[in-house]
Amino acid sequence: MIKKEILITSAAIDRRVAEIADVISRDYEGKEVLLIGILKGAFVFMADLIRKLHLSCKVDFVRLASYGTGTVSSGKIMITKDIETPIKGKNVLIVEDIVDTGLTLSFLVEKLKERDPHSLKVCVFLDKKERRKTPFEADYIGFDIPDRFVVGYGLDFNEMYRFLPDICEIKDSQEIGEENGRSM
Numbered sequence: 001m002i003k004k005e006i007l008i009t010s011a012a013i014d015r016r017v018a019e020i021a022d023v024i025s026r027d028y029e030g031k032e033v034l035l036i037g038i039l040k041g042a043f044v045f046m047a048d049l050i051r052k053l054h055l056s057c058k059v060d061f062v063r064l065a066s067y068g069t070g071t072v073s074s075g076k077i078m079i080t081k082d083i084e085t086p087i088k089g090k091n092v093l094i095v096e097d098i099v100d101t102g103l104t105l106s107f108l109v110e111k112l113k114e115r116d117p118h119s120l121k122v123c124v125f126l127d128k129k130e131r132r133k134t135p136f137e138a139d140y141i142g143f144d145i146p147d148r149f150v151v152g153y154g155l156d157f158n159e160m161y162r163f164l165p166d167i168c169e170i171k172d173s174q175e176i177g178e179e180n181g182r183s184m
Contacts, residue, residue, distance in 0.1 A: 007167050035059050043154055090118055098128065101134065
């Protein structure tokens, strides 16, 4: 069994998601917004966020890849599942589970800007600022976290541990190797 330590409890997550939803609802008051979730990790956060919003929204998903089962991004990003909704002239909010290097979100933001949305913002559940390789700032942030390998609340390690209700740090270095990276 893998060793893990709870860093953020499910109760703290629930409170913070409600706070973010209130801010987003105020920012988009009277407007429709298209939420674009980045698969797979953001689906739990996005589902909770949508249920707490007080505004009209539509949903779409994109899937990006920069590495397979490893823990460090290759730096080369591909869209493996594109959005289906045209975004020209729309208010778009990208929803992501975690940002660390900033490479993937920078790539996606640039690709979506080419489609001429009315507005484009980013909401991330977790932010690992100390791992940035490219400047990137999200518009809405759930939690700033240190450079630790985390799972739970939709975040996985080799497709496992998404079910955990809390954000947990994996403590077993043999399981994850010497690298301490996470996501894109």
